[in-house]
Amino acid sequence: MTSWKEQLGDRIPEQLAGEVDLFEGQIELKKQRKLDDKIFAETRLRRGVYGQRYDNGLRDDGTGQKTLAFPCGDLTKGPDTVWDAPGMMRIKIPFGKLTAKQLEVLSELAEENSDSILHVTTRQDIQLHFIHIEEAPDMMRRLASVGITTREACGNSVRNVTACEYAGVCKTQAFDVTPYANAITKFLLGHPDVQDFGRKFKIAFSGCEDNPCGLVTFHDLGAVAHVRDGKRGFRVVVGGGLGAVPVQAKVLAEFCPEEELLPLAQAVSRVFARLGEKQSRARARIKFLVQKVGIDEFKKLVAEEREGLRPDERWTAFLDDLHATDEKPVRDPGAIPSDAPAGFRAWAEHNLKPQAQEGYYSAIVTLPLGDFTATQGRALADLARKYTGDSIRCTVEQNLTFRWLSGVDAVAFYDGLVALQMAAAGAGTITDMTSCPGTDTCKLGISASRGLTGELRKRLTLVEGELDPAVRALRMKASGCFNSCGQHHAADIGFTGVSRQVGGRKVPHFNIVLGGQWTENAKSYGLVVGAVPSKNIPKAVDLITQHYLTNREGEESFQAFIARVGKREFRKVLAPIQKPPPYEEDPSYYSDWGNPREYTIGDIGVGECAGEIVPFVEFGLQQAEQQLHDAQDALEAGQAGAAALGGFTAMVTAAKALVRHLEVQVKDDADDVVANFKTHLHDTTLFHDPFAKGKFAAYLLKMHGEQSYENANDEIAHRALDEAQLFLEAAHACYERLTQAAAAAAE
Amino acid sequence: MQATKFQVKLYTRAGGIELEKLVPVFHEWIRNKKISDELLIDVADYAHVPQGPGVVLIGHQSDYYLDVADDRPGLLYSRKRGFDGDFQAGIDDAFQRALRACELLEAESSLDLEFATDEVLFRVQDRLNAPNGDATYAAYKPALEQTSTAFFGAAPSLERVGTEREPFAVRIRTGASGSVADALAKH
Structure with missing residues (x-):
């Protein structure tokens, strides 16, 4: 055989075969430069072929930005996207359901076309990284042969349809x-x-x-x-x-x-x-x-x-x-042996859930950072065939759930996981964190969310047995940027990556978000308490959980505690660790978790001239942060109108600081600040985010245009504060860009 | 079509390894172009995955893993792109690149690593052109013996490993006891 197309033949459904052939043809046309960049980019996105960090052919190696000299020359697969640069394939797994055979094929592709790792996403997809676009069509054919399509996994389309991993076996469902x-x-x-x-x-x-x-x-x-x-x-x-x-x-x-x-x-x-x-x-x-x-x-x-x-x-x-999607157990139901070993019992506490069907359980295989290897994938397929049948589900918490496990087989299944070193306990607890790819592979990542969660997981696993049950039950989630793929808004303790300028250098930070609610289908979202240097986040988690344990009333839950004491108190708790030490004292703060490259771009000027300018603008940005914090307190106190006004005021303060940084004279009233901001920062695109463009500036302009804060309800106020938070982040980023530009001009 | 996605793994002499120490080393290799004839792109850290790929130096033509599969740490060279040469030369090249990477790692003072030369795992990540079966083994055996002898001197003993759903793999007992530098010098 010379190709997968021939090898698989009619095992590929006709329609999918045609679609893949068409995509392969489009690849050829693009190589011949007969297709427009934007059109091809949307085409491949709609086929699940996504970009990845550094695919613009540039990478900062810690000493400055360098060109990655791919052999394709100037051939691109989208605007500013180099043809040869590795990309990611997002593979839609509708409602997370996988068969053993599908898991095997996915594992084969991970080995042959990726780096042997399969990554479960927070939307029940599987992603493979470091893929070359020219290998994508054959990958799609092999997936199609087992009933998987990547069509519309990315792009402006209907993405993967998700559902509870316990659908059909859950005790509390209305129906499957x-x-x-x-x-x-x-x-x-x-x-x-x-x-x-x-x-x-x-x-x-x-x-x-x-x-x-x-x-x-x-x-x-x-x-x-x-x-x-x-x-x-x-x-x-x-x-x-x-x-x-x-x-x-x-x-x-x-x-x-x-x-x-x-x-x-x-x-x-x-x-x-x-x-x-x-x-x-x-x-x-x-x-x-x-x-x-x-x-x-x-x-x-x-x-x-x-x-x-x-x-x-x-x-x-x-x-x-409606029973067409029903799963059939491969084993008879039964009870878990009463003499099950201690290791099993510890695992079963959080990783084994009784199903609605008597004698059956759903077993959760916790995956570190959502990752598992191709070898493990094949072994898991074997376990499924032996004990549970084709009942595997990817979960939104980046794990795998095996349904229809008979109680009789539960210990043997666990032993199988132990042999694979996949029997980590604590599913859905503080050690079972979720994270988006962050700066590891995502083009939009600001901070290393995977690096952080990896570090937290390592530390917390060591002390897992000593944790208070109330702390162990907390959920933590991290996103590398404001796009929130790590779903941090719905966590007890959430993290979202941001950067800060300190002493002329960039320092990776995470905003800490407290008070999100995972239950009741993520009923409420948390608010930002403050930014903490990445390297201090483990300390922050210790401080937050200790403060909770020390000051809670009786068996008060974490959420109830936060609702009672308010976020202001946590800001005091975190204040001592919010400022990183100077670079000369501890340079480790100036690189991110799992990445030794200096986070700052090395050519930022720290000269006297910048030193004179920096304090004023930094002062203004700090003042804006304080105003935003006060506004968040107002919202907690039930003063929605004051909160919305506070959010707007914080944006105006930050805008004013930046306008003055440009040496433009500006009055203290909001109209003048906004007008000048629009002229000098918005219209010039200086404030534009490289990816979000004018989105954050629009928050200020829109809110200024509305001017009806006193009537804001809780939802509007909450949104105003979220937008103000993002505007402030954008203001920090803008200031960093201005500083860099000034330094470059000085040189 | 001829398969080119060859993998060659050499194991460390001592069992344990601190994977996190590899991350700055591989970043430094990128910065200083330590593998001068290849485009090196990034470092992927999978130290959190048990028996996983460990830490990976991602390149365009090839990847280099400090792999801990089967709890046996080793340097895994993995060619991803086509090879401009004949079949035998392709296998020779994969061995040579693996050994050169081992030599570079042994020279890293922060790692204290030494690689054994008595055993090599050879794999082909191409189920279409090299399924794990007797026919593939028959096709690869002479070339692998020739390459092994050229690098390690003694007559090797080969064993096909794994099942047909796994990638084609051959465990080579080289009969050698020398260093990585010896092997490179011999070729």
Whole structure:
């Protein structure tokens, strides 16, 4: 055989085979420079072929930015994306469900085309890194041969449809959402009505309201199972999202009957495609459309759209066999042996959950940072075949769950994991952290979220047995930037990467976010307490948890404690570790976890001239931070109007500091500051983020235009504070860029 | 089509290894272009994964792993791109690059590493062109014997390892006891 195409033949479904052939043809056309960069980029993204850090052909090696001399010359696979540069393949795993055979093929691809590592994402996908684009078509063929497609895994399309990993086996579910998630996945994949979105669109299913597994509240479209008068249906929510500004989804339908679910999703898609923002990427998610028109108007638009839809038999065809997605256990049910060893019992405490079906359990295999090897993947496939059947699910906490494990086999299954060194206990506890890729591989990463979580995991695992149960039960999540792929907003303790300028050098930091709620489908999001140098985050975790244990009342939960004492108190707790030592005293603060390269760019000037300018602008930025903190306190105190005003004031203060840094005379009133900010920083694009462009500046301009803070409710105030936080981060980044430019000009 | 995705692993003499020490070393290799005829890109740290790839120096043509699979640390050279030469030369080149990387690692004072030469694991990450079976073994055996002899002197003993769903792999007992430098000098 000379190719996978020949080898696999008709094992590849005809339609998928055609799609892959087409993509391969587009690759050839691009190599011949007959395709536009932007068009090809969106084409490959819609096939799950994503960019990766340094794919612009530039990399800072710690002493300055260097060119990576790829042999392809000036051939690109998108704007500023070098053809030969390694990329990432995101592989959609609908509702996380994997068969043993699929796991084997994924493992083969990890070995042959990647670095032998399979990475489970927070949206139940699997990602392979360091892929060459020319190997992608054959990878897709091999995936297609086992029923997997990467189509629309990235790009402005319907992303992987997620669902609780316990769907069908959960004790608290209204019913199994799997067939519905499966139906909507198939219905919307490649559907003409979802091809013209301005941004991505994420759908999630949950079997119940109370448990966190589905996380529907931060999805573009979420469906929670309900039974009303004996009839199945869903509470449907719309317009949720994390990202830079987290938003709780709004209720679109209190009860959508099961037969109306697909047409409702189609109608929502059509409204989004028709009215969603297309020019400004920063405001193109459906949450902005819902905010813009209001949920009542949005409902009306969807209802009108639904009325005009041409009937489609697929809307209800799947209802004829809701058991098509059922899993069949391979072993008889039974009880866990009473003489199970201590190691097993410690593991089972958090990693084994009784199913609704008597005598069966779901076993969680905790994956460090969501990673496992190809060899482990094959061995896990063997365990599945022997004990659980094709019932593996990737989870949003970056683990694997094996369902339908008979109690009789539980110890043997555990022993199998021990042999693979995959029997880490503590699923869903403080040692089981989730993290986005961060600066390891993501183009947008600011700080090393994986480095941080790896370090925290290592430290906490050592003392796991000594931790107070209340601390052990906490969830920690990290994102390398404000885009929130690590879902840190919904953690007890969340981290989001930011950078700070200290003494003319950059220092990696993480903003600490407290008070997020994972349960009840991530019912509430946390707020930023303050930025702490990356290298002090382990100390911060110690201080936060110790403060909680020392000062809690009785068995008070962490969330209740935070709600009672407020974030101001935690700011005092963290204050002593918020300032890094000078570089000369401890340079380790100036590099990130797991990365010895100096975080700062080495050619930043630290001369006298900069020294005279720096203090004023830094003072202004600090003052803005304080104003923002005060505004957060006001929100906690129930003063939404004051909080929103405080957020705006903080933005104005930061803007003023930057305007004055440009030696522009500016008055103290907000109108003058905003006008000058617009002229000198927004219109000149000096304030623009390299990726988000003018998004953060727009927060100030928009809020200045509204000027109705006194009437703000909690949600508006919360959003105003989130936007102010991001504006301040952008102000810090802008200041860093200005400093670098000044230093370069001085040289 | 001829397979070119060859992997060669040489094991460390002492069992234990502090993987985190490899991270700054590999970054320094990138900075100072220690492997001058290859484009080195980045370092991937998988020290948190048991029996995993360890720490990986990601390149364009090849990757270099300080791999801890099977709890047996070793340097794993992995060619990713095509090789401009014949079959025998491709295998020779993979061995040579693996040995050169071992020599570089042995020279790193922060690591205190030494590699054994008595055993080499050879793999081909290409199930299409080199499935793990007797036919592939028959095709590769003479070339592997020739390469092994050229580097290590003694007549080697070869054993195909793994099952057909795993990549084609051969464990080579080289019969050598010398150093990495000896092997490189011999070739």
